Amino acid sequence: MVNVNCLNNIASVGLDLFSDDYNTESSFEDAQAVLVRSAKMHDMELGDNLLAIARAGAGVNNIPLDKCAESGIVVFNTPGANANAVKEQVLAAMLLASRDLIGGNEWVKANKDDADIAKATEKAKKAFAGQEIKGKKLGVIGLGAIGQLVANAAIALGMEVYGYDPYLSVNAAWNLSSEVKHIVNVEDIYKECNYITVHVPALDSTKGMINKEAFDMMQDGTIIINCARDVLVDEKAIGEALKSGRVKKYVTDFPNPVTAGMEGAIVLPHLGASTAEAEDNCAIMAVKELRNYIENGNIVNSVNYPACDMGVCTSAGRVAVCHKNVPAIISKITSVMGDEGINIEEMANKSRGDYAYSMLDISESASETVVDKLASIEGVIKVRVIK
Ligand SMILES: NC(=O)C1=CN([C@@H]2O[C@H](COP(=O)(O)OP(=O)(O)OC[C@H]3O[C@@H](n4cnc5c(N)ncnc54)[C@H](O)[C@@H]3O)[C@@H](O)[C@H]2O)C=CC1
Numbered sequence: 104m105v106n107v108n109c110l111n112n113i114a115s116v117g118l119d120l121f122s123d124d125y126n127t128e129s130s131f132e133d134a135q136a137v138l139v140r141s142a143k144m145h146d147m148e149l150g151d152n153l154l155a156i157a158r159a160g161a162g163v164n165n166i167p168l169d170k171c172a173e174s175g176i177v178v179f180n181t182p183g184a185n186a187n188a189v190k191e192q193v194l195a196a197m198l199l200a201s202r203d204l205i206g207g208n209e210w211v212k213a214n215k216d217d218a219d220i221a222k223a224t225e226k227a228k229k230a231f232a233g234q235e236i237k238g239k240k241l242g243v244i245g246l247g248a249i250g251q252l253v254a255n256a257a258i259a260l261g262m263e264v265y266g267y268d269p270y271l272s273v274n275a276a277w278n279l280s281s282e283v284k285h286i287v288n289v290e291d292i293y294k295e296c297n298y299i300t301v302h303v304p305a306l307d308s309t310k311g312m313i314n315k316e317a318f319d320m321m322q323d324g325t326i327i328i329n330c331a332r333d334v335l336v337d338e339k340a341i342g343e344a345l346k347s348g349r350v351k352k353y354v355t356d357f358p359n360p361v362t363a364g365m366e367g368a369i370v371l372p373h374l375g376a377s378t379a380e381a382e383d384n385c386a387i388m389a390v391k392e393l394r395n396y397i398e399n400g401n402i403v404n405s406v407n408y409p410a411c412d413m414g415v416c417t418s419a420g421r422v423a424v425c426h427k428n429v430p431a432i433i434s435k436i437t438s439v440m441g442d443e444g445i446n447i448e449e450m451a452n453k454s455r456g457d458y459a460y461s462m463l464d465i466s467e468s469a470s471e472t473v474v475d476k477l478a479s480i481e482g483v484i485k486v487r488v489i490k
């Protein structure tokens with residue numbers, strides 16, 4: 104039985120994909136596999152039995168990726184599975200920031216008992232008038248799964264779109280409308296765009312990237328949308344930019360003690376991925392990734408180990424090894440097999456930064472002796488007999 108712990112609510116359509124060989128009611132301490140959404144895992148004790156964590160979503164800043172890699176725990180996410188939900192929220196955010204629909208609705212609620220509300224409406228409504236997004240310039244920072252959908256949708260809505268992503272993959276570039284203007288210096292977005300939306304991961308290199316210097320370059324009345332992570336925007340600086348009128352509205356999906364009451368901010372309670380469709384997509388992808396790793400040793404969509412996929416094992420045995428990416432380790436692994444008279448029928452070795460992963464399809468199932476010998480090689484982190 105494989106023990107699975109869910110740290111957050113995971114859609115049942117995903118959990119239903121686990122076979123009877125899985126117990127999805129496990130405690131965290133006993134789990135071999137963990138499913139998580141936004142629960143913070145940095146301070147959690149990671150058990151020796153834990154093999155894999157799947158983030159049913161995109162952002163993995165709630166998971167200690169290096170600590171997991173060091174312990175041979177493979178972390179997955181579900182790229183693109185909630186991108187459409189976030190794209191739709193960004194479109195809503197741009198419209199909410201452009202037309203004072205929230206203020207107008209509050210006015211109606213406040214005047215609900217006025218028998219003459221229809222007449223009063225026609226007088227009051229000028230206070231809630233806004234602007235159209237058609238013809239305005241939108242800057243999209245980060246053109247991954249979400250950014251590219253936002254950019255294409257904004258083109259379809261008649262916006263002029265500037266896209267910036269220095270690490271853009273070729274596949275992502277193919278998906279972008281040719282009408283998106285390719286920006287190589289993010290400052291051009293700050294200087295020229297009326298709307299700016301950010302879609303990058305929270306990394307040391309991106310934290311605080313929208314800061315005072317960025318606001319100083321912007322035009323008065325710029326609208327900022329942040330459905331990525333709060334730490335990307337310097338909150339002291341945006342508070343000041345809102346006060347000065349440099350920024351007209353800040354729409355953020357991340358309430359915290361600073362943003363929650365911020366004048367001029369529209370603050371949503373992290374709803375970007377909260378649609379039935381996105382929750383289902385993420386849960387299905389996450390469970391499939393976990394099963395593929397647990398049952399076949401394959402790594403697809405990991406964020407701390409390399410991709411490595413040998414399909415379903417057709418040999419008598421398969422061994423999977425998480426190890427450091429250091430010289431001569433492969434020859435030591437294969438020597439163990441040779442010394443034990445085991446033939447390697449197929450093999451894959453992939454690396455990612457300091458870590459690597461090897462899978463060996465072998466002529467017999469690895470014995471305890473083989474596993475112990477592999478585990479004793481310097482730099483080997485975890486050895487698993489898959490078959
Ligand atoms: N509000 C919500 O509920 C959700 C928020 N998110 C957040 O949105 C982020 C983006 O999600 P996806 O588009 O799915 O991820 P993704 O990984 O597909 O795209 C991220 C893009 O950012 C780019 N990038 C990285 N550093 C950059 C930089 N300094 N400047 C410009 N571009 C840079 C990468 O090259 C990549 O193309 C996630 O990391 C997560 O934090 C994601 C899903 C839901």
Ligand SMILES: O=C(O)CCC(=O)C(=O)O
Binds near residue numbers: 141159161163373377
């Ligand atoms: O699971 C959620 O609701 C949060 C989604 C999110 O922030 C992400 O996928 O990065």
